[in-house]
Amino acid sequence: MAEIETALAQVAAEMAEARDRGSVATYIPQLGKVDPQRFGIAVAMNDGRVFAEGDADEPFSIQSVSKVFTLTLALGKIGDSLWQRVGREPSGNPFNSIVQLEHEHGIPRNPFVNAGAIVVTDVLLAGHQPREAIGEILRFVQFLCDDDSVYIDRSVAASEQATGFRNYALANYMRSFGNLTHAPEMALGVYFHHCAFAMTCRQLALAGRYLANGGRHSGTGHTVISTERARRINALMLTCGHYDGSGEFAFRVGIPGKSGVGGGILAVVPGVASIAVWSPGLNANGNSKLGSLALERLAKVMNWSVFAP
Ligand SMILES: NC(=O)CC[C@H](N)C(=O)O
Numbered sequence: 001m002a003e004i005e006t007a008l009a010q011v012a013a014e015m016a017e018a019r020d021r022g023s024v025a026t027y028i029p030q031l032g033k034v035d036p037q038r039f040g041i042a043v044a045m046n047d048g049r050v051f052a053e054g055d056a057d058e059p060f061s062i063q064s065v066s067k068v069f070t071l072t073l074a075l076g077k078i079g080d081s082l083w084q085r086v087g088r089e090p091s092g093n094p095f096n097s098i099v100q101l102e103h104e105h106g107i108p109r110n111p112f113v114n115a116g117a118i119v120v121t122d123v124l125l126a127g128h129q130p131r132e133a134i135g136e137i138l139r140f141v142q143f144l145c146d147d148d149s150v151y152i153d154r155s156v157a158a159s160e161q162a163t164g165f166r167n168y169a170l171a172n173y174m175r176s177f178g179n180l181t182h183a184p185e186m187a188l189g190v191y192f193h194h195c196a197f198a199m200t201c202r203q204l205a206l207a208g209r210y211l212a213n214g215g216r217h218s219g220t221g222h223t224v225i226s227t228e229r230a231r232r233i234n235a236l237m238l239t240c241g242h243y244d245g246s247g248e249f250a251f252r253v254g255i256p257g258k259s260g261v262g263g264g265i266l267a268v269v270p271g272v273a274s275i276a277v278w279s280p281g282l283n284a285n286g287n288s289k290l291g292s293l294a295l296e297r298l299a300k301v302m303n304w305s306v307f308a309p
Pocket residue numbers: 062063064065095096114160167192195259260261262286
């Protein structure tokens with residue numbers, strides 16, 4: 001097995017050479033301004049060591065990677081009753097698709113497509129004002145990575161609030177089936193803000209440690225969630241974390257991962273490490289092109305896979 005430092009340096013050097021870097025998301029205007037040449041990667045090992053390469057200390061918009069943290073909080077809040085409102089199957093459709101919702105009576109396929117994540121956010125909003133719910137999610141993420149400097153990029157949230165017509169459609173549609181308990185603009189206000197969290201690869205890798213460590217915060221030893229739930233969130237990340245590219249990611253990389261249209265991916269090697277990678281250019285499924293490739297290379301040289309002995 002390769003040394004992690006050497007492997008990371010090799011992967012970063014290879015990515016720096018890459019010509020085809022995908023295209024940055026422009027449907028959220030603010031994300032379209034990010035430099036596609038950026039690349040960062042950080043690995044937080046369960047033994048406490050952290051390794052990083054490239055732009056690993058530059059904050060980026062985590063977007064849908066935040067759905068892992070909101071799912072964790074919602075399961076903590078209402079437990080398995082969440083599954084009455086959200087499914088656990090891959091969708092085989094783009095992240096912002098509306099087509100299945102009609103056939104499936106407003107129950108989204110899984111918590112990682114937009115519709116599912118909006119329901120999860122609706123759960124977190126119960127009993128709170130939107131700003132309190134946003135604060136709770138932010139504090140949770142800051143606690144996970146042990147770093148109060150994680151912040152909300154308000155220009156990204158405002159950009160999406162002004163242009164997120166599909167998400168308004170999804171929320172209104174689910175509300176018509178009774179699967180949204182708050183006004184769509186309230187649930188979406190919280191959703192757009194947690195998608196707009198700005199984090200570095202280092203912070204994100206640290207925040208994901210509990211998933212690599214059986215639900216325990218490996219810094220403090222606190223139980224974040226039960227071991228069983230950590231295992232299940234990892235299973236959902238593997239099957240649904242890359243939308244209609246989830247099968248390909250499992251095939252090529254072989255570990256659970258959750259992508260975001262900001263170009264970030266959080267990936268988990270259960271029992272070993274939490275990895276965050278960032279490259280803003282996306283492939284056709286809206287997942288980071290070089291981020292996926294970097295994880296494929298790293299997993300291969302390190303022999304990291306949930307399918308290998
Ligand atoms: N895949 C993503 O990262 C999508 C998140 C984005 N905020 C949206 O709702 O469109």
